[in-house]
Each structure stands twice: as structure tokens, then as C-alpha cells.
Amino acid sequence: MTPIEYKLHDIVEMKKPHACGANAWEIIRVGADVKIKCTNCGRVVMIGRFDFNKRIKKILKSVEEREQ
Template identity: 75%
Template sequence: MAEPLVYHLHDIVEMKKPHACGSNAWEITRVGADIKLTCTNCGRGIMMPRFDFNKRLKKVLKSADRAD
């Protein structure tokens, strides 16, 4: 069985499709039943159900709990 994906506040994630502004890097600003994302380029915010977020996520670019 695959381990569940865990997301934290302020993680930077890459989605499968880019945003209209051209960037596809998003910062997670709310975690719960819904996930709130803010575009790192233009600042636009969106909310989507966790199920949709899991389908559209490509990878985690930068984890907030790691000190880089």
C-alpha cells in the first residue's frame, strides 16, 4: 500500500498545468479538507478539494519543514 502524501503549510508545489500567468509553482496557504494555494508569481489564490489537489499535483518543489 502506498503511503499517503503529507502536505504542510508554506510548501511550494508544482501542478500539472501552469497558471495563466505562466508559472506553475504554488504555495500552500491552507491545509484541511480543502487546500488553498497562492501563485508564487502573481499572488492569485485558489481553493480546491484535497481529492482534486492530489490528482493535479505533479511534485513538491520545496518542503517547508526542510531548511534549505
């Protein structure tokens, strides 16, 4: 299985929804850890890259799509 290619400010869907009910997250930092922000309630969560790669389901909107 090939890893999903994600970039800063992409909107991604995780395998499990957030407690507020939303399942869309914006990537706001990429490094050894990945920081994501819930698009519904604004909660910010920092996850290790390995765990993030296991928990990501798909990219909903890439940064290139949003700029056009």
C-alpha cells in the same frame, strides 16, 4: 501509488501551469479544501483535497528546507 505528503507553506508544482505562466504554488491552508497561492502573480485558488491530490505533480520546496 502513494499520495504525496505535503504541509502548510510547502511550494508545490501542479500538473498544469497557471495562466500567468508560473507553475509554483504555496500551500496557505490545508483542510477539507486546500488553498494555494501562485508565487508569481499572487492569485489564490481553493481546491477540494481530492482534486488537489490528483493535480499535484511534486513538492519543489518543503517548509523544512526553507527554514534551514
